[in-house]
Amino acid sequence: MADLVRLRDDLRADVEGRACGRLDSWLEQFPQTVRVGEGGIAFRGAGTAREEILRLAVELVLEQRWRRLRACPDCRWVFYDQSRNNSRTWCSMYAGETGRACGSIAKVKRMRSKKATQKPEG
Numbered sequence: 059m060a061d062l063v064r065l066r067d068d069l070r071a072d073v074e075g076r077a078c079g080r081l082d083s084w085l086e087q088f089p090q091t092v093r094v095g096e097g098g099i100a101f102r103g104a105g106t107a108r109e110e111i112l113r114l115a116v117e118l119v120l121e122q123r124w125r126r127l128r129a130c131p132d133c134r135w136v137f138y139d140q141s142r143n144n145s146r147t148w149c150s151m152y153a154g155e156t157g158r159a160c161g162s163i164a165k166v167k168r169m170r171s172k173k174a175t176q177k178p179e180g
């Protein structure tokens with residue numbers, strides 16, 4: 059379990075740094091065997107939870123979708139950015155299953171700090 063938590067933290071750090079060096083280190087430690095065919099690649103053998111996560115990450119890199127992963131700067135939830143221009147910042151604007159409304163919270167904080175710095179009129 060501690061292993062999976064370390065893997066999660068490393069993958070999140072890669073996403074936050076827009077890199078994949080930590081993923082590469084994990085693959086060096088736990089190499090995966092692939093087969094190639096007309097349908098693409100397939101990993102060989104049944105995987106443990108750790109291997110399944112590593113394989114999913116590799117598939118995202120191969121499909122050029124790894125760069126679409128974002129970590130919310132507030133709650134650090136990692137999500138897939140489906141926006142057209144690949145520019146989503148927050149996990150969610152609304153609290154719910156997909157996040158805790160970090161976008162709205164940040165917006166309110168910004169507005170409050172703006173108001174606090176404004177000089178009273180008159």
Ligand SMILES: [Zn+2]
Nearest residue numbers: 130133149160
């Ligand atoms: Zn968030």
